[in-house]
Amino acid sequence: MKTYFFLGKGGVGKTTASAAWSVGLARSGMKTLVASIDPAHNLGDAFAADLGDRITHVADNLDAVEVNIDDMIRAYLDELSVKMKHTYSYMSAMNIDGYFDILKDSPGIEEYATMEAIKKFVALAQYDAVVFDTPPTGMTIRVLAMPRVSLLWTEQLVKMRKRILATRGMVENVQGRLEAQVDGETVVLSSDEKEDPIMQELVAYREELKTLKDMFSSDQSYVSIVTMAEDLALLETKRIIESLGKFRIRVHAIYLNKFFAMANPPDEIKGKMEEQERVVARMKAEIPGIAVKDIPLLRNSPRGIEALFTVYSKYLV
Amino acid sequence: MGRLLDSLKRGFRSFDKGMREDATSLIRKQLDEEESVFALLTMGAFSGLPSPPTGVLLRILPHMSREISVMNKRSAGLDDVFSQTLGTFDID
Amino acid sequence: MTALIVLFAAAFYIFFYFTYGKALERNVVRADGARPTPAYTCRDNCDYVPANKFVLFGHHFASIAGAGPIVGPAIAVVWGWLPALLWVWFGNLFIGSIHDYLSLMASVRYDGKSIQYVSGELMGKSSKYIFEVYIYFTMILIVAAFMGTYGALASKSPEILTASVLFMVAAVVEGQLLYKTKLPFWLSSVIGVVLTIGAIVVGFVWPFIKCPNIQLLYMFQVIYIILAAALPVWFLLQPRDYLNSYILWGGIIIATTAAVFAFRGFNWPAYTSFAARVISGQPSPFWPTVPLVIACGALSGFHSIVGSGTTSKQLDNELSGLFVGYGAMFMEGMLSTIVITSIGAFGFTVFQGVADKITAAGFDLAKMQTDAAYFGQVGAEVINSTDIGIGGALGIFTKSFGQMLNVIKVPVKLGTTLGGLWASAFVLTTLDTTNRLARYAFQELVEPIKKVSKGLHAVLADRWVASIFAACLGWFLIAKGGNAYTALWAGFAGANQLLASIAMLTAATWVKKVQKVGGGMLAAVLIPTFVLWTTVFVALVWFLFVIVPVTAAALRVILGGFVILMLVLDIWLMYNFFKSWNEGKQNKA
Numbered sequence: 001m002k003t004y005f006f007l008g009k010g011g012v013g014k015t016t017a018s019a020a021w022s023v024g025l026a027r028s029g030m031k032t033l034v035a036s037i038d039p040a041h042n043l044g045d046a047f048a049a050d051l052g053d054r055i056t057h058v059a060d061n062l063d064a065v066e067v068n069i070d071d072m073i074r075a076y077l078d079e080l081s082v083k084m085k086h087t088y089s090y091m092s093a094m095n096i097d098g099y100f101d102i103l104k105d106s107p108g109i110e111e112y113a114t115m116e117a118i119k120k121f122v123a124l125a126q127y128d129a130v131v132f133d134t135p136p137t138g139m140t141i142r143v144l145a146m147p148r149v150s151l152l153w154t155e156q157l158v159k160m161r162k163r164i165l166a167t168r169g170m171v172e173n174v175q176g177r178l179e180a181q182v183d184g185e186t187v188v189l190s191s192d193e194k195e196d197p198i199m200q201e202l203v204a205y206r207e208e209l210k211t212l213k214d215m216f217s218s219d220q221s222y223v224s225i226v227t228m229a230e231d232l233a234l235l236e237t238k239r240i241i242e243s244l245g246k247f248r249i250r251v252h253a254i255y256l257n258k259f260f261a262m263a264n265p266p267d268e269i270k271g272k273m274e275e276q277e278r279v280v281a282r283m284k285a286e287i288p289g290i291a292v293k294d295i296p297l298l299r300n301s302p303r304g305i306e307a308l309f310t311v312y313s314k315y316l317v
Numbered sequence: 318m319g320r321l322l323d324s325l326k327r328g329f330r331s332f333d334k335g336m337r338e339d340a341t342s343l344i345r346k347q348l349d350e351e352e353s354v355f356a357l358l359t360m361g362a363f364s365g366l367p368s369p370p371t372g373v374l375l376r377i378l379p380h381m382s383r384e385i386s387v388m389n390k391r392s393a394g395l396d397d398v399f400s401q402t403l404g405t406f407d408i409d
Numbered sequence: 410m411t412a413l414i415v416l417f418a419a420a421f422y423i424f425f426y427f428t429y430g431k432a433l434e435r436n437v438v439r440a441d442g443a444r445p446t447p448a449y450t451c452r453d454n455c456d457y458v459p460a461n462k463f464v465l466f467g468h469h470f471a472s473i474a475g476a477g478p479i480v481g482p483a484i485a486v487v488w489g490w491l492p493a494l495l496w497v498w499f500g501n502l503f504i505g506s507i508h509d510y511l512s513l514m515a516s517v518r519y520d521g522k523s524i525q526y527v528s529g530e531l532m533g534k535s536s537k538y539i540f541e542v543y544i545y546f547t548m549i550l551i552v553a554a555f556m557g558t559y560g561a562l563a564s565k566s567p568e569i570l571t572a573s574v575l576f577m578v579a580a581v582v583e584g585q586l587l588y589k590t591k592l593p594f595w596l597s598s599v600i601g602v603v604l605t606i607g608a609i610v611v612g613f614v615w616p617f618i619k620c621p622n623i624q625l626l627y628m629f630q631v632i633y634i635i636l637a638a639a640l641p642v643w644f645l646l647q648p649r650d651y652l653n654s655y656i657l658w659g660g661i662i663i664a665t666t667a668a669v670f671a672f673r674g675f676n677w678p679a680y681t682s683f684a685a686r687v688i689s690g691q692p693s694p695f696w697p698t699v700p701l702v703i704a705c706g707a708l709s710g711f712h713s714i715v716g717s718g719t720t721s722k723q724l725d726n727e728l729s730g731l732f733v734g735y736g737a738m739f740m741e742g743m744l745s746t747i748v749i750t751s752i753g754a755f756g757f758t759v760f761q762g763v764a765d766k767i768t769a770a771g772f773d774l775a776k777m778q779t780d781a782a783y784f785g786q787v788g789a790e791v792i793n794s795t796d797i798g799i800g801g802a803l804g805i806f807t808k809s810f811g812q813m814l815n816v817i818k819v820p821v822k823l824g825t826t827l828g829g830l831w832a833s834a835f836v837l838t839t840l841d842t843t844n845r846l847a848r849y850a851f852q853e854l855v856e857p858i859k860k861v862s863k864g865l866h867a868v869l870a871d872r873w874v875a876s877i878f879a880a881c882l883g884w885f886l887i888a889k890g891g892n893a894y895t896a897l898w899a900g901f902a903g904a905n906q907l908l909a910s911i912a913m914l915t916a917a918t919w920v921k922k923v924q925k926v927g928g929g930m931l932a933a934v935l936i937p938t939f940v941l942w943t944t945v946f947v948a949l950v951w952f953l954f955v956i957v958p959v960t961a962a963a964l965r966v967i968l969g970g971f972v973i974l975m976l977v978l979d980i981w982l983m984y985n986f987f988k989s990w991n992e993g994k995q996n997k998a
């Protein structure tokens with residue numbers, strides 16, 4: 001399975017690029033899913049179709065979906081709170097609800113949910129390719145970094161848990177199986193990693209994270225940057241490449257969208273056009289090894305399968 | 318005769334249990350400590366410690382009730398921790 | 410005579426257990442079998458869990474009986490065996506056992522909180538920081554004094570040195586067997602006991618580790634302490650603690666048997682002089698200095714920490730408290746009685762065994778036998794002289810112990826090695842735990858430095874730094890202090906008695922204010938409390954003016970400063986006590 005991410009600020013043309021790209025893939029015969037994980041959805045606009053939480057067929061070989069991250073977070077927390085209420089009933093006295101309020105606003109919960117969404121789609125075996133229409137750059141970078149960061153923590157917790165189980169094992173060797181009273185029920189505290197639910201969760205989670213991390217940095221995952229040919233964009237693009245590099249994620253291509261291309265420009269925009277040229281030149285010189293392509297500013301906003309395919313075939317590949 | 322044997326058996330069982338406890342007293346303290354540190358780390362959001370990414374938390378939290386109660390117990394005893402520690406590692 | 414003393418002591422303790430002890434239970438504590446104990450009310454199956462009272466007695470006794478009940482009496486016999494014995498009997502009866510019992514039961518009534526905590530509740534929050542400073546110094550003194558006693562013993566006895574080193578190896582093996590293999594518990598235990606016996610026998614037959622240089626021994630101990638305290642508890646500390654309890658019970662059973670069958674008169678003087686030269690070679694008046702010499706066995710403040718920190722959480726019934734708290738202290742009195750008995754009956758035999766060396770060192774052995782006052786003057790010097798080589802207080806105990814076991818046909822050297830392992834196993838365990846605690850206390854102490862300098866704090870709070878610092882400070886005290894372990898021991902014992910004063914004052918306040926006990930039974934708590942406080946106070950003043958000036962220059966400032974700190978603490982405690990006592994009166998009115 002191949003995955004595609006288009007990174008960029010709001011309004012630069014991420015949605016347009018990912019939608020066009022997905023149409024191109026589908027036309028080349030790959031079963032493709034295009035998924036918007038940006039809370040500010042406009043994938044539906046690009047396809048001129050009503051999209052939502054359910055996967056919708058939009059063209060031959062092509063499905064699309066808009067994920068509601070907030071709903072996902074709420075669903076997670078609700079599910080958790082049910083589980084917790086069950087196991088933590090004795091704690092009701094100490095306002096465990098307060099903890100959920102903290103979790104709701106806890107830093108990283110959105111990134112977490114976004115990552116979960118990515119995980120969910122990547123796990124769908126019926127597609128050959130998944131194209132993600134991502135939220136603005138900062139958020140997306142954090143999401144892409146997440147598996148690695150979470151992995152560090154998870155590995156640390158696994159280590160601590162191992163120590164606990166080893167200590168438990170020592171006591172167990174002398175005193176026999178340890179038991180504890182939890183909510184009036186007697187539970188056996190196993191020292192076996194396979195029987196300790198926390199260890200099991202940690203190990204399973206670690207494996208999922210590893211898979212995701214490897215996937216993000218594999219050559220099956222294509223990350224491209226969508227931006228505009230402006231002086232500021234150069235610096236920003238370099239920064240993005242650098243921070244993604246830290247997570248071993250390679251950038252595939254840079255698209256300079258809404259590029260002014262005209263034979264005899266009026267004086268008013270001559271300066272702008274000189275800036276464009278300068279930026280293109282510097283990008284090519286200063287960011288070696290990454291293709292830089294421009295997409296001209298079109299007369300009409302590209303909407304619908306055909307328009308998107310034109311963008312794909314004329315400018316993206 | 319049967320009763321004597323019975324009480325002997327019971328006596329031996331207490332002795333055996335006592336010796337087993339004797340052989341693990343400090344290790345059990347250590348276990349307690351480790352479990353409470355584990356809980357403290359995962360519940361760090363409460364105490365201002367850096368807490369692990371939410372994802373990890375959401376996965377393990379439902380299984381953590383015992384660890385959290387260990388931690389609560391330990392923090393309830395924090396006002397007395399110095400003496401407790403002295404008592405654990407007895408001097409004499 | 411040996412049998413008589415031991416049997417009399419047993420009868421003495423049993424009699425008072427059922428009379429005085431029961432009266433305390435009924436009228437002071439008012440133990441109520443129907444009132445649930447913290448083991449039930451706060452039950453968590455971990456710290457708080459009800460234990461069978463015999464099992465709990467075993468735990469509690471093993472915790473309170475360390476090297477203390479052996480070392481103290483073995484130093485005190487220079488006053489003669491009788492004063493030492495009387496203090497072990499009556500000090501124990503009138504102060505020590507009450508102290509242990511009341512601190513246990515007060516803690517039981519306060520949800521298993523420690524007596525130091527209860528003291529804060531009852532007598533106003535005393536400054537935690539001062540308590541910690543004080544505990545820290547105490548730890549350092551323990552490290553120094555125990556290094557000194559062990560050094561004096563092991564440098565003169567390759568048998569004991571070999572046995573105690575091998576025993577450490579045995580403990581490590583035992584730890585592996587117990588915790589890292591699936592061997593049944595009884596089998597690992599049997600192997601552990603066999604290995605322990607093996608360590609003693611090898612030490613006896615083939616004492617291959619020799620180190621007559623005491624300074625070198627100190628250094629080895631420092632290295633040992635630092636490394637041991639850095640190891641996880643399961644590796645050495647826990648399994649050794651476990652094997653120690655076999656040594657303890659084995660030692661007590663063998664020693665009692667030997668003492669009962671010895672039928673030997675005492676050749677050690679019953680009484681030498683009131684101011685025998687006991688501490689640092691200075692004339693030490695029996696009152697008030699005896700509590701600076703005999704702590705455990707008669708009265709130890711550390712018992713209140715064990716009793717109120719651990720035991721109180723496991724007591725299954727208030728009516729078991731007397732047996733566990735009070736009974737274990739009597740048991741410790743029995744242990745000290747046996748130590749004194751063995752020296753009383755066989756100590757002089759040990760002297761006679763090295764008669765030529767004693768004469769060569771310029772002492773008159775014949776005169777020692779006939780002139781008790783002379784014995785009181787030179788006894789400690791003979792015991793501690795490196796030329797004579799008895800090996801200090803532990804040396805005279807272990808050698809007498811060996812002689813006593815010879816009565817039941819154990820070779821003298823083998824018995825000596827057994828006694829030596831008994832004492833040194835406890836000393837080495839205490840060194841390990843004390844350094845752990847000192848490290849912890851130190852980290853607490855340097856906490857305020859964080860505000861001044863984060864970098865400095867990070868360095869000081871490092872566990873290795875804290876550990877090395879404590880060990881080296883102890884080393885400095887004993888090595889630079891000219892091997893004067895009796896002075897350091899007295900400092901430690903003084904700190905210990907001060908701790909006991911805190912517990913006793915707390916207990917008295919509890920008895921009066923909460924239990925509302927009056928009359929004779931209140932006096933039974935109040936009088937010992939004041940006697941103790943006064944004795945310790947006078948003893949510390951004596952120590953400051955008599956012992957501190959004659960110690961080595963390097964020691965003077967540290968030891969003197971610590972004694973002054975203790976005196977200040979002592980006065981401050983009394984002040985707090987009266988303040989809260991009067992508050993109680995006002996509330997009533």
Ligand SMILES: Nc1ncnc2c1ncn2[C@@H]1O[C@H](COP(=O)(O)OP(=O)(O)O)[C@@H](O)[C@H]1O
Pocket residue numbers: 008009010011012013014015016017042257258259295296297298299300301302
């Ligand atoms: N090359 C282009 N020429 C003309 N309009 C464009 C071009 N690329 C994008 N647009 C329009 O710009 C707006 C923002 O683009 P969009 O793809 O939604 O950006 P993003 O997803 O990054 O917010 C949309 O209305 C889109 O149709």
Ligand SMILES: [Mg+2]
Pocket residue numbers: 011014015016038040041042043133
């Ligand atoms: Mg968009």
